[in-house]
Amino acid sequence: MGQPLMKWIKSLNITGVALDGNHESHRFKSGLLPAGSKLLRSENRGGGKWFCVFGVFWDPLSFVEEARRLWHPFDSLAHLPDYLITALHEQLSLSPMDLTKLRLTRLKHWQDLAKSLRQKDATMKEQLHPDVQGILKGKHLALLAHLVDEIQWPDAHLLHELCQGFRLVGPANKSGVFRAGLVVASQDECQLMRRAPEIREGILKRLESEPMAEYAQELCDITREEADDKGWLEGPFSPDEVSDRLGEWLPVRRFAVRQGAKLRPIDDLRENEVNSCFSSVEKVTLSAMDHVLWSANILVAYFRDRGAYRFTLSTGQVLSGKVHHAWSDAGAELRMSSLDLKSAYKQLPLSPLDHNKSVVCLRNPRSMALECYIMKTLPFGGAASVPSFLRCSSLIHALGCRLGLCWSNYFDDFPVISHSLCASSTMACMVGFLKLLGFDHAKEKLLPFDVKAEVLGVQVDLTGAPKGVIQVKNKDSRVAELLPVLEAACRDKKVIPAHLPSFVGKLQYADAQIWGRAGRLALHDVRALAHTSKVPVSLDPSGLAALNLLKERFMRGRPRTLLASRGELPFLMFTDGALEEGQAKLGLPPATIGGLLLWPGRSQRAEYFGCAVPETVLEMWRADGKSHVIGLVELYAVVVGIRTWKSYFEGRRLLTFVDNYAALDVAIKGSASVKQWRDLLLLLECPDETSPTLMWHARVPSKSNPSDGPSRGDTSLMESFNAKRVTPVCPVTQDAEFPAILWLGNSPGSQLVAAAHTEFQQPRPAACGGMWFIVTLSLCYPCVGRHVGLAYETSPRHRFEALVFADDIVQS
Template sequence: MSFGESAAVFKARAKDIGLSDASFAKLEGEGLTTMASFAFCCHFNPSASDEKPLVELVTKVLGAPPSLKEMSCFRRLFAEAYATVASDIRAQVEMTDESAVKKLAPADRAERLREQQGRLAGLVLKGHHEPGDSLVDRAVGIYEADRLQYIEWQHAVSRQHELMSGLKKDQSLALDSSGALKMQTKVAVQTCDVSSDMFVRYALVRRGLALEQANILAFKLHDELLEKYMHYRMMEPPPSYARVCLKQIEQADKQFFLLLAEHTRDGIKVKAGKRPCDEAFKTVLSSAEFLAMLHPRPLAVHAGGSGNADEEKGPPLKRPRKGPGKGKGKGGAKGSANGRVPAELLAMGCVSATPKGHALCFDYSLGKCTRTAKHQRCERGLHLCAVKNCHRGHAAKDCPNKAVGAADEAILDPEPAGDNDRPDNSSCFPPEPPLKVAKLGDPVAPGMQFSTVAVFRNLRSPLHQDSFNSSVPNIIAPLSHFQGGEVFVEHPDGQDSEVLEGTTHAGFRLNVSESCWAFDAKHCKRLKPAIGRMNRACPGCASHEPWGLTATNEWSTAQEAAHPTPLCHALCDVFEHVAHQRQQPLGAAQPVLARAHRQPRGRLRPQVVSEYASVVSCTLPHLPSLNGKRCLTRSLPKVPAGSKLLRAENRGDKGVFCVFGVFRDFVEFVEEASRLFHPFDSLAQLPDYLTRSLFEQLVSSPTDLCKARLLKMQRWRDRAKELEPFEAKLREAMHPQVRQVLAGKRLCLLEEMAKDIQWPDTELFAEIRSGFRLVGCLKPSGVFRVGGALGALSEDELMQQSAVRKADLLSKIAQAKVDENAQQLFDVTMEEAKQKHWLEGPYTPQEVDQMFQRWLPVRRFAVVQRGKLRPIDDFKESLVNIACSTSEKIVLQALDHIIWSLTVLAHFYRDRGAVDFTLSSGERLVGHVHKEWAMVKATVPLEVATLDLKSAYKQLALHPLDYDKSVVTLKDPSSGSVTCFLMRTLPFGALASVHHFLRVSFLLHAIGCSFGVSWAAYCDDFPMVSHATVSTSTAATIKAFLKMVGFSFAPEKCTDFSQQVDVLGVTLDVSDSACGLVKIRNKQSRCEELAEALKTALEAKALVPCELPSFIGKLQYADAQIWGRVDHTSRLPAQLALT
């Protein structure tokens, strides 16, 4: 709650100012209990000279004329109330994410605590139970933001904790939302202790009290949530399940507030006397998503320790053993039967040690051991047969019990048996293709030669390229029934598309589950996941627990069958696939790594640019010379100096196997970074209707695009004829002056076209028909950004000052000197009145007095631009502009839209491929650039043209209620008398005129885009972009559309489509657009003007004060064309140095 809405703050300020209790009681009797209600109880401005309204209010409240002291107190109280409410409104309008949390007033804070203590009689709000000021302020900030946020346990501090630990102020330099550098101060409170159950209970009680004081959630409901947490905490878990720990409760607490936030998306502020959080509390409390977080969890498989629930440990599950065990503890082990065995012996069914753990010599089993043996033992092991369960005095190769055909079955093993000193990418396969597996290729590709046969099960791989494969195509065929598993092969002529890491790739999607395919492995490809059979055979465990029930009346095989390894792998594959679809990164299991005392390796999110340009592996006779960062000090064959040693493995007599990461140089890194996807490539700053227009131009052929424009234009022309009776009836209902200004406008047709594109500004057409207002609070259109400014005067206050303001302005105009432009200005004004009928007149001030009881003159003056005189009406001087309030901020991005459209069209016309645009609603526009554009792309570039509306403001009418506030007044040079004219159209110089006209301009822009035209709107200037093949159609479509709805454009200002055009103060050169290049530079005339101004200033070593604004404006404009958005930031060091 803001200061203006607090009754406690109002009462405290009234007493501090000196208002008596009796006077304040009379204020409360009238219902004036807050700053806001008192500030808006009468039409009085503290800065006004006449305080009659305030005196009348005080007299009415007290029932008698106030004394000097009472009047002084009321005057001060009203001024504070007015300033407080104005500050609250400004803070709400200008609030950003960087705005500091507003603190409660001490009176309001004490009142809330006092009221809460009176309601909660059984709870003493002292010590550990009193919430801290920072906690209450944060809760109130959440309520003011109207969006539910989570308050962490450790931040729910007590008032006692704040007093004992104190506050820490951290100052730092930071950039605000506008790019300015500012000093930022953050007040940090030390977190409270939540390590035990009692501390957690205290913290949650304080959080519940703070949420109730902020009017977010009732304390009774929050206490019910706390009791549920403690119930699950103290509940005994089932066997083999861990007790619910505090960490699990904290996760459940976060899940509860997440679900509560989803149920209160419309806001958390009180509506109709009810709290939205209270209404949704019971639903969330009983939801399955929340309760599932509080259920006891199974103990970890290999968790050791005491089984403390807080550490999430438990007794290990029983697993079948694969051997007799070591038996002697540390240092007593002799060997393992599961040691690493060469592939030749493994194919014979050999092991590495005897059942008693004695190591065996592999060379002897292969018949090639040359070492000295004593008592059938050499330095490598026993000279016995290595075949399992044999171990006699002969070599394994001569053993009659050796396995036959083991190599044929090895290809189906889930894990490779050995690398056999082969490359890493082939070590997972047997040494040579077995004959029975090789025969599988005969029915698929008879007569095909191949060197490798691989059998995959649910293989997935990222986009990669096998550059070192032979030119023989790869054959891929299904061996079972499954779904999915497509292979995406990138190709520029492909009809399919895939979005990988934000980049759209064109290619072919091969459905392997239905048929066989052949493709070139040197193209980039990606394997997608498949769904195969769900059942799995026993992996061949040595032993199982006996079938039956245990002493605890549980199945003996339940624990070992709870989560078999294949099932775990399958579940992980599903979760990984879903996470990839939702673009959520997968990290390591932090609790498991922490329990194993291992530091997590790798990165949580992938690198934008890979760290190394390539990874090279080689075998060296010894470890190379490295520096302190494990980088090469001298170059090696194929490995440059400075490369980093990633891994080294000693392979005995063969040397040291080393893997090096080769870094990129600066140029290579920049080139790689320039090829990455950039957020600007997502067209996020373009409106949806312009994005749709670009998409339509790309996926349609030139003939289809022109035909679609003609058909749509003909449809609206037919509809215009049908609406003629309605148009005539609508014009008859208009005010005569408004009807005269809007002659020729088809408003019914324009309104239907706006509904066809679902234009959000539905109130625009009613305002066009009645005329636009110049004062008051302008209605939000839903087209512009939220922002704006508050007016300093209301309409009534403006007209109350009209008499004084009128006399001052008429006197100023009568005493003004006649300059060289006075006669031409008067002639132009007479032409507007007699020929164009934009004004009505001339009249004398006395005649205007007879028309209006109160009226405001608007002084007209002349501004000469490029040799042309432009009349300007000064509505700021007449105070009309400060009586206008807006709730929207207008940002013109016409040049950005044009440049963006040019770059998009140039890119796709040149490179073609798949088109994938995402709208603000999440809808995706997917297609391919039409092939006909490729036939003209090399010879015909893009072109640009401009179109200007003729007397844009004068095509819209002014509301009759504002005729008395827009009386154009100037001096007749011939007679020297003051002459007045009544304004009938939108005036040039009024703040409201800009807002009203841009609403119409943006509507015309959106409807034009629906015809498949790429153009932009900058007030009355409309630059257009088109391919030269359809430029004639583009220009004809826009001009026909404007004529159809009745808006006039200036033919003499329109430029034809060409490759170099001056538009919006810059020169666009698209002559090289076929090469993907768009050139932008300042206009030559502006450069010459700026050069002349700089030369004059440097020669004179001085600046004329009256010419300084124009000089700085030209300099900043030219500077912004070079630096763009960096312009403001680049000037910060100079500004800081000057200050």
């Protein structure tokens, strides 16, 4: 997720600055810098003079003032690609007739281009490797190359790799399509092939000794058909024949996953270690359901409300206009369908350089002989196959949007939205477009546009679109298929790793569609298991809890509802956690949290909390020997804030601001590898939720965080927001009271008594204002008794220099 606000309010460039000692100390003789500025870059100009660039943090009030102006990134369309935003702009601004004409004009232009490039396409194919040529024989390569240039597609290497065949090993080229993210190979191609004899011997022995699977004959027949009829494989050969043809080679175990009545072959390139040789500097992102639902939200909202719109592209270009009256007159009568590429991975060629690393091997149940097939297409099971295929499907998606289609992309699925007035022309346009490029689609799966459509494993219901309502739920067939799987796993508290491909395959939409964190948390543990073992493996309590949550959602079957709107300013939630180990020696809570919730826009309503993390919770986090658990404290603050205020922003927009990178990362991902982190995330899930909060997590610098004060007991800034104090419930212990920290004035007398019996508080004095006191109240508050500590401070760094226990100053 992106960052709504820059961390610096401004930067300062200072030339000729003299430093006091080491320049890293940031101590400058010049008085030009605001306190707390951060050195970003420095350059020695000689003679003790430096050129320095400083970042100046927002102060908390300024940061909040700026944040109040922010729209939710969903409403600013920040998560949609520019080409889809452009398609939405054309959909809204043109009449149904003009939109149809525009699409036909562009498609006709591309058809004319294809005819003019026919000879060039034939020349390109003559230069291909014969195996690659056979797979790409129906693709119009010259047209694709021209369109890549026409739309200025960033993936400069795609067409070359398509024509050479995609590699399974080595570093992937940067596409410029996906987010930055590092995948590191554990070995290179040479290291792998030096070990090929050893790996090959082990896999072939296991194949010969293992019992036949129940689907073995069907899988063998499918594999033979892929070789004889479809040309995806070459064979069968014996192992010796493969050695004669390829030299050193690696076998690939082929198994299958049952998907309804269909058996899907999967080639295990993890077992033969080919996947360990793949590296990448990008992370694949799949946002199809977000894209399709938010596109529907935009169209429904503007079709209903009419008026002007204004969209901003990532380049800063603004697309604006007025909704054409023809759409408004017809109402928000949206329809949806989904186009599925046929045998998706098998439409793309494998590099001949990797034929020796992907030899499919399985035993023929009739002859019991080992049969080997040389792979010619992208294998389903290769780590490199995923980004390679998605680079191609992303290009198809972008070209379709350029044509004027409002659609999204999830692997080989292309959900598409259309108004009922132009549904027929939309269908003809996308089918003709794919035919022109040479990509096959599954004709039997392409259904007419309807108000209800099953896409990406869920059912999208647009029946209520004219009233501004969009609903999403798991499709009935998937519930019937998955519920027994979930019930068995929850009942047995274990899974068999060898069955996990089927299990994960059935749950593959859990973390990508409507389940959110619960799906990602539920699948985390099972995905991490070695999937070739047939010995049952027990699931830990957190994994079971996540699976039980999914089961509850399936059994209740409530759809999630999105209320279409043209956008509203979001709630703002700031949280902070503090961990000061020295305070425990003084009898003070070592871990404390704070939070601030601001209502949307210029509303004067605000609430805050400030409390300590219960000792039992802190001890639980430290049970495995960890001492510095600040990340958990910070995430705990987020969880407490969301649970405390969830009723306010359920079904609405929320921006959360966190100043800890680890907690922010986990909140965004919705999953974590460490059990304690996952346990906290599970506390955010509710099986009864029907109107999800549109939540966006972002970072606030610590120096700009208004919840920093409440997390340390300082509530002076809260008066600026007229914020009301609330007392949260600990989501772990369910205690209605936390240990509390209250800031007081200079005298321990009547003010202390007032603080104990009411919520009287005084602003924290300035650092030079002399002595002040802290009162810590035990869990038995308001029966304070002897549990009162007094402390004073002379330093602005929260360091206590004395602690006096005041026995019986306050009587309960």
